[in-house]
Amino acid sequence: MKATATAHPIQGLVKYHGIRDQELRTPYHDSISLCTAPSNSTTTVAFESDRAEDEYVIDGERVAGRGAERIRTVVDHVRERVGIDNRVRVESENNFPTNVGFGSSSSGFAALATALVEAAGLSLSRPEISTIARRGSTSAARAVTGGFSDLRAGNNDTDCRSRRLEVDFEDDVRIVGAVIPAYKETEAAHAEAEDSHMFEGRLAHVHGQLADMRDALGRGDFERTFEIAEHDTLSLAATTMTGPSGWVYWQPETLTVFETVRDLRSEGVPVYFSGDTGASIYVNTTAEYVDQVESAIADLGIETRVWQVGGPAQVRDADAALF
Incomplete structure (x- = not known):
């Protein structure tokens, strides 16, 4: 039960600000963005039956504190969906500067959600995966669907999901x-x-x-x-x-x-x-x-x-x- 995924970070065009529901990370209003390439986050996930605890590593550094809590929220949601309790190993790498305003959390959580879904054997559309990624970072929902994407605000996963827009230019x-x-x-x-x-x-x-x-x-x-x-x-x-x-x-x-x-x-x-x-x-x-x-x-x-x-x-x- 192992998989790897890559996602591009987003540039907000009409940006969301403020979170209505802290658990679901649903925003107060819709938002629209585009993804920037070739900048990307690559994440490998493995569910391991013999592992005693989860391990999260980003760019060679073990993640703790609030960062680990956000990752665990996404991991736990997938575990609950498939009914497994195996611990996970997560490693992620970014090929662009992080924590300077270029959307690294969006690509990181989009890659994480996509890899988790694949490793867990779930068959989901990208809009459905976007609801999982959103639990880690609201903007990650749009990084899942890519291109120019539109995230609608809502109170649940049926309403608050991302969709890709067709744009001529x-x-x-x-x-x-x-x-x-x-x-x-x-x-x-x-x-x-x-x-x-x-x-x-x-x-x-x-x-x-x-x-x-x-x-x-x-x-x-x-x-x-x-x-x-x-x-x-x-x-x-x-x-x-x-x-x-x-x-x-x-x-x-x-x-x-x-x-x-x-x-x-x-x-x-x-x-x-x-x-x-x-x-x-x-x-x-x-x-x-x-x-x-x-x-x-x-x-x-x-x-x-x-x-x-x-x-x-x-x-x-x-x-x-x-x-």
């Missing part, structure tokens, strides 16, 4: 990742979301943003899609900054990237910034302009990664196993 999208290595913890910001006086304001307008985003994606409107994502980035930051802890994730380099993107756009380059919780920034453009955009960000002295839209979580062959 998907193959033309390029993402320049501006790596700004300032450590962050997203879960803390979600925990106090309701305490921000801006939270009700975000809830009042986010449904309109979601409708506009679905319309733009359905019409194949690249510019409008990423214009909305840019504005949503600012809305999210306003909410996190006005919570009790006053989370300010941006660094001076973050603001410099914003200004560089706006300067490029004033010169006719189709380019837009977007950020999740963290200092690092996604710079969204097209295949035609990606070299120019990447050079402009690199000239700031900022490390860059170039990505395109990635597909769904995938079960890997046995020779890809990490142990």
Whole structure:
């Protein structure tokens, strides 16, 4: 009972903020994202009858504390579904910077859920697997279905699951990742979301943003899609900054990237910034302009990664196993 899976992290376009149900990790509102490739998390899972306790290892480090609790929540859900009590060994590796705002928890839990389902012998669709991954990280639901994905809010697994969207310009999208290595913890910001006086304001307008985003994606409107994502980035930051802890994730380099993107756009380059919780920034453009955009960000002295839209979580062959 062993399996390996790989998943790509997500870039939030209309991002969720705040968790309605802490156990199921159901959000207050819908969210839409795209996956970034070739960045990925690869996870191997084995149910072992002779093991005394679970073991979780990420990038060579044994996981304890809250991180282990989140992994155990997903593992226990699968054990309960199949009626087994075997302990598990889990090892995961990331090929991109983690805990800097590039969605490593989304790809990590998407790969974990996909590998667990395979190892346990369950036959589930990706939307069904997305409900399992969601228990570890809400955004992981969208990493399971991949591409441009839409997670609907709901009170149960029938309603709160991810689905992939068909988008005409998907193959033309390029993402320049501006790596700004300032450590962050997203879960803390979600925990106090309701305490921000801006939270009700975000809830009042986010449904309109979601409708506009679905319309733009359905019409194949690249510019409008990423214009909305840019504005949503600012809305999210306003909410996190006005919570009790006053989370300010941006660094001076973050603001410099914003200004560089706006300067490029004033010169006719189709380019837009977007950020999740963290200092690092996604710079969204097209295949035609990606070299120019990447050079402009690199000239700031900022490390860059170039990505395109990635597909769904995938079960890997046995020779890809990490142990």
